[in-house]
Amino acid sequence: MPRATAVIFDMDGLLVDSECVYQRAWQTTAASLGYPMSDEWYHSLTGTTLTSAELAVREHYGGEFPLDAFREQWVARFFASVRAGELVAKPGALALLDALAARAVPIALGTSSDESFVTPTLDGAGIGTAFDARVTAEMVEHGKPAPDIFLEAARRLDTAPARCIVLEDSQAGATAGLAAGMQVIVVPDLQQPVPDTRAALAGVHASLGDATPQVLELLDL
Numbered sequence: 003m004p005r006a007t008a009v010i011f012d013m014d015g016l017l018v019d020s021e022c023v024y025q026r027a028w029q030t031t032a033a034s035l036g037y038p039m040s041d042e043w044y045h046s047l048t049g050t051t052l053t054s055a056e057l058a059v060r061e062h063y064g065g066e067f068p069l070d071a072f073r074e075q076w077v078a079r080f081f082a083s084v085r086a087g088e089l090v091a092k093p094g095a096l097a098l099l100d101a102l103a104a105r106a107v108p109i110a111l112g113t114s115s116d117e118s119f120v121t122p123t124l125d126g127a128g129i130g131t132a133f134d135a136r137v138t139a140e141m142v143e144h145g146k147p148a149p150d151i152f153l154e155a156a157r158r159l160d161t162a163p164a165r166c167i168v169l170e171d172s173q174a175g176a177t178a179g180l181a182a183g184m185q186v187i188v189v190p191d192l193q194q195p196v197p198d199t200r201a202a203l204a205g206v207h208a209s210l211g212d213a214t215p216q217v218l219e220l221l222d223l
Contacts, residue, residue, distance in 0.1 A: 003185055006220045008161040009102060010152055010184070011133075012049075013113040013120065015171040015191035016210075017095045018127040021048060023088055025192070027079035031072055037063050045192045049172030051114045051145030081122070089126035092189075094211025099132045101214060105223050110135040110155040112168070114145050114175075135159055147174040149182035156182070167220055169213065173199060185220060187213050 015021035025044055032039040043062065047055040060067055083089070102109055110133055113120060117138045124130040135158035142150035156163045168179030171191040176199050179186035185204040188195050189212075200206060204220065207213035 004162075004164055005222050006167045006185055007165045008108040008110070008156070008159045009167045009169065009217065009221075010110045010112045010155045010159075010179075012168075012170045012172070012175050013111055013123060014115060015048065015092075016169055016175075016189060017092060017111075017129060018089055018123050019092050020089050020123055021171075021192050023080060023083045027076040027083070031076040031079060032059075034075070035068055035072060037067060048192050049114055049146050049170075049174030049178075051139040052116055053139070054145060080119075084122050084126050087126070089123055091127040091129060093209045094214060095127075095129065098210050098214050098217065099129060101218070103132070105221075107221060107223070108134050108159045108161060110137065110159050112137050112151045112155040114139050114151065116140060146172075147177035147181070149178050152179055152182040152184060156184075167204070167217060169210070169217070176203065187216060189213055 011017055028044060029039045047058055056069060060069055115138060117140060120138050121130065135155060137151050137155045137158065139145050142154050144150045152168055153163060156166050163183045166184045168184045168186045170176050170179055170186060170188050173193055173195055176186050176188050176195050180202055187205045187207065188203055189207050189210055195203065205213065205216045
């Protein structure tokens with residue numbers, strides 16, 4: 003691999019401790035509608051786009067599942083959590099972003115979330131202005147685990163994919179980064195990478211703080 007010159011971050015579960023907020027909103031809403039949702043099954047949706055996740059919900063529970071009511075209620079619960087200040091940056095996130103900014107390293111956000119969720123999430127965590135480029139689910143044809151989001155982020159940074167580091171927390175995101183031909187570091191949140199994926203990763207770390215030395219090493223800084 004050539005020396006890395008740019009970094010692309012996932013958002014939910016990686017930079018922002020938001021996956022647990024989504025999970026609570028989805029599970030509480032599903033249960034209130036009479037459709038219990040297990041942790042294991044919910045975790046299988048992690049890292050995918052909202053459209054893909056909702057299609058999976060309909061397939062899992064069947065055509066009688068009240069998808070419109072489900073969407074309205076979980077979104078309301080999620081934004082109530084945002085207003086309550088429950089979205090915070092993950093440990094080490096602010097320090098890593100500051101370290102990259104101090105060294106003038108181009109950075110992008112590459113997230114499966116829709117823009118309507120991205121700005122409130124980033125602003126809630128205090129990192130809304132940190133990125134040179136942002137790519138959200140609506141900007142590409144295929145979401146993670148396809149590589150489209152990360153390839154578009156590299157294009158917007160005017161950087162070759164092989165010179166990009168991807169930081170991810172989910173299996174879908176790790177798969178997308180590897181498919182894009184990038185160096186992928188995973189900081190697991192709700193799920194661990196599967197063995198085959200783990201073997202192809204540049205690294206796996208317990209926190210962004212733990213990952214920072216490797217990120218800087220790959221950037222030759």
